[in-house]
Amino acid sequence: MARNNLQISILGSTGSVGCSTLAVIDENPQYSVFALTAHKNARLLFEQCQKYTPVFAVIGVDAAAEFEVLVKESGLATKLLVGKSALVEVASSPDVDIVMAAIVGAAGLESTLAAASNGKRLLLANKESLVMTGDLLKQAATQSGAEILPIDSEHNAIFQCLPITGSSLQATDYNGIEKVVLTASGGPFLNTPLEQLASVTPEQACLHPKWSMGRKISVDSATMMNKGLEFIEACYLFDLEPSQVDVLIHPQSIVHSMVHYADGSVIAELANPDMRVPIAYGLAWPERIRSGAAVLDLAAQEPLQFSKPDLQRFPCLRLGMEAAAKRGSAPAVLNAANEVAVEAFLSGEIGFTEISLIIEAVRSKIPCEATPSLAIIQDLDRQARTLSKELILKEFCRGAGA
Ligand code: NAD
Numbered sequence: 001m002a003r004n005n006l007q008i009s010i011l012g013s014t015g016s017v018g019c020s021t022l023a024v025i026d027e028n029p030q031y032s033v034f035a036l037t038a039h040k041n042a043r044l045l046f047e048q049c050q051k052y053t054p055v056f057a058v059i060g061v062d063a064a065a066e067f068e069v070l071v072k073e074s075g076l077a078t079k080l081l082v083g084k085s086a087l088v089e090v091a092s093s094p095d096v097d098i099v100m101a102a103i104v105g106a107a108g109l110e111s112t113l114a115a116a117s118n119g120k121r122l123l124l125a126n127k128e129s130l131v132m133t134g135d136l137l138k139q140a141a142t143q144s145g146a147e148i149l150p151i152d153s154e155h156n157a158i159f160q161c162l163p164i165t166g167s168s169l170q171a172t173d174y175n176g177i178e179k180v181v182l183t184a185s186g187g188p189f190l191n192t193p194l195e196q197l198a199s200v201t202p203e204q205a206c207l208h209p210k211w212s213m214g215r216k217i218s219v220d221s222a223t224m225m226n227k228g229l230e231f232i233e234a235c236y237l238f239d240l241e242p243s244q245v246d247v248l249i250h251p252q253s254i255v256h257s258m259v260h261y262a263d264g265s266v267i268a269e270l271a272n273p274d275m276r277v278p279i280a281y282g283l284a285w286p287e288r289i290r291s292g293a294a295v296l297d298l299a300a301q302e303p304l305q306f307s308k309p310d311l312q313r314f315p316c317l318r319l320g321m322e323a324a325a326k327r328g329s330a331p332a333v334l335n336a337a338n339e340v341a342v343e344a345f346l347s348g349e350i351g352f353t354e355i356s357l358i359i360e361a362v363r364s365k366i367p368c369e370a371t372p373s374l375a376i377i378q379d380l381d382r383q384a385r386t387l388s389k390e391l392i393l394k395e396f397c398r399g400a401g402a
């Protein structure tokens with residue numbers, strides 16, 4: 001039986017994955033919230049603190065004053081911490097058993113690495129940190145005894161379909177595995193005429209047909225960079241060559257991914273598109289707990305369809321696959337350029353189809369380091385961001401929102 005009173009730090013608790021994590025905890029009183037963190041949303045973080053009474057709350061510098069007033073006025077016992085180093089502190093505290101890494105983007109890197117270096121059960125939603133540091137993150141977990149449990153629904157599905165036994169993801173007798181197939185909904189622009197893509201708006205891009213998510217990952221889903229990042233994530237997590245990973249468009253988002261075996265068997269995981277399912281699995285593995293998700297009714301479900309992705313429509317998927325083949329620092333540069341380009345798209349500075357052009361231009365200007373240290377990755381991340389911003393200003397900027 002699982003231990004009671006497991007202490008969890010939820011990094012990014014005010015986001016989509018963070019809120020879903022708290023919803024799973026509502027169903028499972030054996031988990032205690034040790035720390036909650038948010039970047040700017042002081043009001044929601046405060047409401048979460050009132051409900052879950054964590055030992056610590058961490059807030060970004062800009063929202064600290066507002067949050068402090070709310071906590072003082074309420075007399076809440078939760079201790080307030082501010083800024084990046086505090087995220088690392090609550091991810092590595094000896095009092096913590098489980099860390100949910102649900103900050104979006106490279107901002108989650110240090111705290112995710114801290115959880116991996118300090119023997120925690122690391123629930124990895126923040127795919128960007130694995131994309132950036134790949135082998136380094138896995139090595140840190142192996143050395144400290146941390147368990148990396150993938151929360152991204154596709155990787156969680158693959159994890160469920162692999163013959164992993166014992167008590168660690170590092171245990172690997174992957175005998176007989178031919179390939180894994182990542183499914184992708186295709187996002188809101190799967191059937192949009194190609195000539196209309198240049199003028200789609202951020203609101204249209206964020207209207208995902210199946211999943212309700214934060215704005216950055218929603219745009220990534222619309223460009224299919226999300227699947228590109230997940231392609232890289234799969235190679236690192238499961239020690240796969242790019243030739244062992246396939247992508248299939250599956251608009252219904254019911255089959256979350258699958259594993260092909262040498263004997264012709266294909267094992268897939270099916271569930272309603274609800275992040276509470278992989279979160280519950282990661283929290284309790286190898287046991288099963290209630291997630292609160294609706295029961296899947298296959299008879300009431302529209303037919304399940306599968307098709308090959310169109311790399312002309314989705315150049316970002318191709319860029320992700322190419323970075324996976326290069327490894328080294330290539331995925332980190334791809335990720336940095338993508339983060340800057342997506343932000344520029346969301347603020348109206350550039351068009352949708354310019355996202356891939358910016359990434360491709362940055363990639364061609366920054367040479368790939370084969371075995372980069374963390375310091376080199378962080379330096380290349382900075383370089384790629386600076387270059388992306390310069391390119392946006394000089395070559396792509398529309399003026400709106402700039
Ligand atoms: P979101 O935008 O809804 O939430 C992001 C969270 O990170 C918020 O709590 C925010 O306060 C915090 N944050 C943002 N910038 C920060 C910064 N600079 N410093 C500290 N904290 C910061 O994002 P989301 O959709 O919940 O996604 C979170 C992560 O999970 C992403 O890496 C995403 O790719 C991954 N993921 C999300 C989903 C999903 O369904 N939403 C599915 C799979 C993977």
Ligand code: MG
Nearest residue numbers: 152153154230
């Ligand atoms: Mg996913």
